[in-house]
Amino acid sequence: MIDPVALFLLLLSASTPILFAALGELVVERAGVLNLGVEGMMIVGALSGFATAYYSGNAFLGFAVAALAGALVALPFAILTQFLMSNQVASGLALTLFGLGLAALFGKPVEGVKAPTMAAGPLGLNWIVWLGLAMVPAIWWFLNRSRPGLILRGVGENHDAAHALGYDVRRVRLAAIAFGGAMAGIGGAFISVATVLQWTEGMTAGAGWIALAIVVFSNWTAVGVLAGAWLFGGVTVLQLRLQAAGVRVPVQLLSMAPYLATIVVLVAISARQKFSRRSGSAAPGSLGQDFHALR
Amino acid sequence: MGIGKSYPGVRANDDVSFAVEPGEIHALLGENGAGKSTLVKMIYGLVRPDQGQMVLNGQPHQPADPRAARAAGVAMVFQHFSLFDALTVAENIALGMENPPPRRQLSARIAQVSQDFGLPLNPARRIVTLSAGERQRVEIIRCLLQNPRLLIMDEPTSVLTPQEAELLFATLRKLADQGTAILYISHKLEEIRTHCDCATILRHGRVVDSCDPREHSARTLAAMMVGEEMRLIDRSGRQAGEVLLQVKALSQPAPTAEGTALKAVALTLRAGEILGIGGVAGNGQDELLAALSGEIRSAPGTVLLEGADLSRLGPEGRRTAGLLAAPEDRLGHAAVPDFSLADNTLLTAGARKKLVRNGLIDRPAARAYAEAVIRAFDVRTPGPGTAAKALSGGNLQKFVIGREVMQAPRVLVVNQPTWGVDAGAAAAVRQSLLDLARSGAGVIVISQDLDEILELSDRFCALNEGRLSDPRPTEGLTLDQIGLMLGGAHGMEVAHL
Numbered sequence: 001m002i003d004p005v006a007l008f009l010l011l012l013s014a015s016t017p018i019l020f021a022a023l024g025e026l027v028v029e030r031a032g033v034l035n036l037g038v039e040g041m042m043i044v045g046a047l048s049g050f051a052t053a054y055y056s057g058n059a060f061l062g063f064a065v066a067a068l069a070g071a072l073v074a075l076p077f078a079i080l081t082q083f084l085m086s087n088q089v090a091s092g093l094a095l096t097l098f099g100l101g102l103a104a105l106f107g108k109p110v111e112g113v114k115a116p117t118m119a120a121g122p123l124g125l126n127w128i129v130w131l132g133l134a135m136v137p138a139i140w141w142f143l144n145r146s147r148p149g150l151i152l153r154g155v156g157e158n159h160d161a162a163h164a165l166g167y168d169v170r171r172v173r174l175a176a177i178a179f180g181g182a183m184a185g186i187g188g189a190f191i192s193v194a195t196v197l198q199w200t201e202g203m204t205a206g207a208g209w210i211a212l213a214i215v216v217f218s219n220w221t222a223v224g225v226l227a228g229a230w231l232f233g234g235v236t237v238l239q240l241r242l243q244a245a246g247v248r249v250p251v252q253l254l255s256m257a258p259y260l261a262t263i264v265v266l267v268a269i270s271a272r273q274k275f276s277r278r279s280g281s282a283a284p285g286s287l288g289q290d291f292h293a294l295r
Numbered sequence: 296m297g298i299g300k301s302y303p304g305v306r307a308n309d310d311v312s313f314a315v316e317p318g319e320i321h322a323l324l325g326e327n328g329a330g331k332s333t334l335v336k337m338i339y340g341l342v343r344p345d346q347g348q349m350v351l352n353g354q355p356h357q358p359a360d361p362r363a364a365r366a367a368g369v370a371m372v373f374q375h376f377s378l379f380d381a382l383t384v385a386e387n388i389a390l391g392m393e394n395p396p397p398r399r400q401l402s403a404r405i406a407q408v409s410q411d412f413g414l415p416l417n418p419a420r421r422i423v424t425l426s427a428g429e430r431q432r433v434e435i436i437r438c439l440l441q442n443p444r445l446l447i448m449d450e451p452t453s454v455l456t457p458q459e460a461e462l463l464f465a466t467l468r469k470l471a472d473q474g475t476a477i478l479y480i481s482h483k484l485e486e487i488r489t490h491c492d493c494a495t496i497l498r499h500g501r502v503v504d505s506c507d508p509r510e511h512s513a514r515t516l517a518a519m520m521v522g523e524e525m526r527l528i529d530r531s532g533r534q535a536g537e538v539l540l541q542v543k544a545l546s547q548p549a550p551t552a553e554g555t556a557l558k559a560v561a562l563t564l565r566a567g568e569i570l571g572i573g574g575v576a577g578n579g580q581d582e583l584l585a586a587l588s589g590e591i592r593s594a595p596g597t598v599l600l601e602g603a604d605l606s607r608l609g610p611e612g613r614r615t616a617g618l619l620a621a622p623e624d625r626l627g628h629a630a631v632p633d634f635s636l637a638d639n640t641l642l643t644a645g646a647r648k649k650l651v652r653n654g655l656i657d658r659p660a661a662r663a664y665a666e667a668v669i670r671a672f673d674v675r676t677p678g679p680g681t682a683a684k685a686l687s688g689g690n691l692q693k694f695v696i697g698r699e700v701m702q703a704p705r706v707l708v709v710n711q712p713t714w715g716v717d718a719g720a721a722a723a724v725r726q727s728l729l730d731l732a733r734s735g736a737g738v739i740v741i742s743q744d745l746d747e748i749l750e751l752s753d754r755f756c757a758l759n760e761g762r763l764s765d766p767r768p769t770e771g772l773t774l775d776q777i778g779l780m781l782g783g784a785h786g787m788e789v790a791h792l
Binding site: 147150151153154157158160161162164165166167282284285 | 340341360361362363364365373377378379380381382386389390391395
């Protein structure tokens with residue numbers, strides 16, 4: 001029999017990478033930018049965090065560097081889309097491919113080595129797990145109660161109006177994109193530094209795409225993102241347990257289960273929201289649109 | 296003051312000087328494209344002047360951005376609302392303030408101001424759920440909370456019902472009595488005459504006159520705006536020729552749930568004739584235009600041009616045959632907003648003007664045709680490469696009508712040709728339709744503006760719930776009689792009950 005408490009603690013760990021990445025992307029999209037490069041920023045964070053932790057022996061330093069690296073690698077995307085008016089979808093996809101390639105290239109020296117161990121926090125959980133949980137109310141408060149959050153939502157909702165009121169749309173979006181990169185970097189580093197304790201090429205395995213999907217289906221709310229991340233983490237833990245228990249289901253199907261379950265449940269939820277017509281879609285009004293001042 | 300601003304290809308403001316006194320409602324009057332909006336954008340810090348200076352309360356006024364302008368005491372209500380749909384009223388107002396108080400205090404202040412000025416508003420409502428008048432209230436209260444010394448209103452009544460407009464003017468008068476200076480932009484002459492103390496008139500980016508609008512008639516104001524005594528429409532030189540277009544027993548189910556079915560519509564149109572079709576909106580105008588243009592195909596034998604049956608042809612086929620149409624919605628139906636004017640000519644003039652060769656677009660020809668339309672119809676724009684959506688309503692309407700007229704159609708059908716267009720552009724559009732008829736074409740004008748129909752057309756039909764009345768000569772027809780024609784079918788149906 002599986003202990004539900006232990007299972008829940010494992011769930012918290014398993015959902016952390018996606019929670020970080022999705023919360024970051026949530027802020028980016030509320031500012032009106034669609035950054036499809038989450039996967040690329042995560043993998044860059046995973047490598048830089050792991051390498052820093054390995055060479056310095058300090059895992060926390062690894063997370064700090066991962067956040068910085070995630071923000072840095074998001075910067076070209078920000079410049080391309082906000083200042084050079086490139087298409088956001090194409091630039092985001094390029095960022096994913098760029099990140100994956102970059103990490104694969106520079107990851108060769110640290111292949112096969114083991115990460116330093118981290119001191120555990122309360123309940124035997126990693127401190128980063130707690131940080132991720134704390135980020136949920138923090139981001140909710142930032143978006144819905146703070147003045148900078150209001151400006152950020154205004155920019156995402158109607159960038160022309162925000163510009164007419166005198167807000168610097170591009171600066172707000174630049175900051176949001178950098179924040180999203182940092183969060184994705186931490187999420188990626190959690191996989192390599194705190195979960196797998198190794199570096200392997202492509203180890204984020206599509207988590208960035210799941211994070212993107214969760215943001216949409218959460219109807220752009222922090223609590224919705226948490227629910228989506230837990231769903232994914234929960235099925236991940238469950239299928240690992242089932243694999244360990246030797247259930248006679250092909251491993252490929254079990255490994256696929258978290259992705260499949262998350263998408264199916266989220267689609268069902270958002271379909272119900274559409275049919276009930278209660279609130280409609282909460283997508284930010286200017287999401288993915290280019291902003292030209294002086295139009 | 297002498298302010299100047301140039302845009303590429305257009306000098307928007309040239310050596311503009313005027314002064315607004317505290318407690319005064321000052322009208323800024325001018326046609327579309329006369330430079331009114333550019334001028335107030337400079338005052339509000341959205342655009343910087345190339346030359347000249349502004350003075351506010353004795354201090355030089357050089358706002359680097361709207362925040363600086365707001366800090367100096369300038370507030371502005373935009374023509375197109377600058378609100379955030381998904382946010383609440385209170386959040387929208389907070390975004391428009393420099394240092395908003397905490398949420399509860401802000402809500403209390405909003406309630407206070409809305410009570411003082413008789414503008415009821417619930418701070419917790421989302422903008423999406425508000426009507427146009429309520430949305431404008433949000434903008435006004437956003438301005439009022441900053442105690443502005445100068446309040447700029449950019450065409451505020453264009454989206455309001457008459458009742459809402461009256462409420463707005465009462466509010467403005469209250470504000471002016473408290474010493475606020477109000478700069479009021481509009482091209483609605485009557486409301487300026489009744490409500491404004493002073494008017495500055497702009498034409499082609501220059502100040503041409505300033506006056507007390509209460510002492511002038513709407514006609515003289517319009518003349519100042521357009522720059523000449525309003526041209527009287529010249530109806531001469533036309534004579535009815537052979538029958539061009541025949542519509543026989545055209546019936547059509549409603550294309551959409553909200554649409555109107557056409558019921559046995561019949562009409563004949565002769566060469567050199569203008570037929571006016573009037574009616575209250577939603578009585579089948581759009582459907583009739585679609586049935587004539589070919590967007591909706593009808594039963595065989597219902598639409599005939601010079602004896603040839605066009606009923607089963609689509610728009611392109613009918614255009615080739617010489618039946619052209621200009622729909623009411625100029626942005627989205629008559630023109631693609633993001634296309635350049637040159638590309639927009641291709642939409643309807645591709646075949647008749649040979650802008651497409653061997654399946655390829657002849658770009659120089661399209662450009663040349665767009666340039667010809669721009670010249671002939673005095674469209675104010677930098678050139679044929681400009682996107683359609685960048686043109687003001689009147690200028691785009693001139694372009695859309697010009698694009699059809701210059702293809703020399705046999706029959707042209709237009710719906711609401713001067714809707715939302717200022718007086719000068721409307722006169723130009725009407726004259727071009729008359730000139731087209733004089734050259735031997737037939738014109739059908741569908742309009743809700745009865746004065747326009749009386750001015751243009753030789754015969755008049757009323758469209759009522761998809762039924763077209765028998766035509767009557769407009770000579771000697773009074774507005775009262777037209778009113779009876781428009782209501783006529785209603786009266787009969789009541790009688791049948």
